[in-house]
Amino acid sequence: MVNAIDKQSGRVMLMLYELEVLQSDSERIGDPVALPLTDIISSGGNANRTEATDNNQTSTSAVPPATNVIRQDSKALPTLDDRNNTKHFNGDNNRASSKGGNSIDKERIVNIDTLNPYMNKWTIKARVSNKSQIRNYQNARGPGKFFSCDLVDQSGEIRAAAFNTECDKFHSLVEVGKIYYIARASLKPANRQFNSLNNDYEMTFNYDTCIEQCDADEGQCIPQVQFNFIPISDIANRQANSVCDVIGVVKSSSNIDTIVSKTSQKEFNKRELLLVDENASITATLWGQQAEDFDGSSNPVLAFKGIRIGDFNGRTLSTLSSTLICLDPIETPRTIELRNWFDKEGKSIDLPDLSKGAEIGNQQAPFKTFSQIATEGLGLSDKPDYINVKAVITFIKKETAVYMMCPEERCGKKVVDENNGTFRCEKCNKTYNNFKWSYMVSKKTWAGLGRAEVDSPWAGLYWPNPAHSDL
Structure with missing residues (x-):
């Protein structure tokens, strides 16, 4: 225990380096005497520091001018800046270390899932599973x-961050x-706005944090x-803008597409993937460098950790800056299971697509009449409203029931006949030698309680890969 005196303001700060409770209920021990703060503050850097002892005798101790810290046994204690060079620590529970103040006590290794802000001394042995780039902010x-990084051991995972210096x-x-x-980092409750790891706490590296790399043969059991x-299929029941871990086979991937942000007017590259497993499929979007580097030609098994769920046009997935992407991961048996399934039958199966509203069947959508749709203003907000309608088709536009569609998987836009044997898609900005036929039927319906003539009397039906038996 030491008293640090600030010469400028005269404030006293009590710093407790170690504390051991010997007895919870006890009377005052001895006759405490206050430190002579006035003499200490007013004296020069080379003056001797004086303090009272238990036998009321005085002793002097020369303190270097670089420190204003005095310990109760009159021996000079190094300042915070000099602790890296400290060779000895006082107290029965402290041990001498030839490596200095930043040495790690490898006998105090604990599991990540046991860490909490109330622990005093601890050391973890963990693998860095993910690390972000350095990012700037203004507040x-x-x-x-x-920057932040994710740490993992056999028991769990935790996110750590380091700021500025x-x-x-x-x-x-x-x-x-x-x-x-890793030792002597700060712990605090996890901020769920930015941290989705399965841990109630997160770590901050500070001036006192010590990190030491393990030998190559250590930690083989750490994943x-x-x-x-x-x-x-469970993504349909998850809340929009939440994050999840998901794995699947890349059935198809689009070319690089560039979009311009409405707010910053910056260009961003993206690539869309069709991710499938045994029961469903979904669109996953890669951004930036991840989109540019990805090659899905071999239909790899792809695992995402911390990917965001979107609700635009059904359910979608979109990577974040913190999303970890693993190609054919060996850490999970699901990789082999999905590879065997896809090679045998998965590549030829048409699965429900959550990104085309296939998840609506899992929702308890209410039945509505057309008059209720108009009265309640359904379908007028930014997000879609899902309802069920029982109605009779009264008229179909036959003239525009079929159109020529872009042959690219996941595009679906109309192509323009160049009259030279080629067809151009404006969305893909490419010219093709062929196209696909697609149905887009406009129709009027009647439900008996009001015609579907609210704002537009037409409803649309869309088949991207039509068969004549569908109509």
């Missing part, structure tokens, strides 16, 4: 920068896939990453 205190210090030190001893997969 009321000014500009700053940070510590960001520069640790970003180049930690590498994805390697195993480290590369921890997944909590859900089936693709």
